[in-house]
Amino acid sequence: MPDRDDAMKPPERTADAPPPDRGAGLPRLLLLLALLVATGIGTVWEHLRAVRAGYRLHALEVERERLREELRKLEVKRSQEERLDVLEERARRLGIEIPGAPAPVGETSG
16 A cells, blocks of 8 residues: 555656646746736737827817907807998998998088
């Protein structure tokens, strides 16, 4: 009957048996490590893209507000320029006679 200590010992190698390959797990470990690094880099890359998109979105929102304010000012200016008295004054300065319009003070027809 085998001794208990014998059961705990690793089996002895014979001369023709190849040595156990202790480096067999190294390629797997390197592959796993490479996959983990690639995943980490990909995650960081996507996070950076999201941050950049957020900054770009903010810049576009600021630009939109600036353009809205400019549009509001231009609409006010247009409404002022479209007033009849302003148009008549500009026409007179350009020498355009307006039929049926009263002559400006100090000018005589004729």
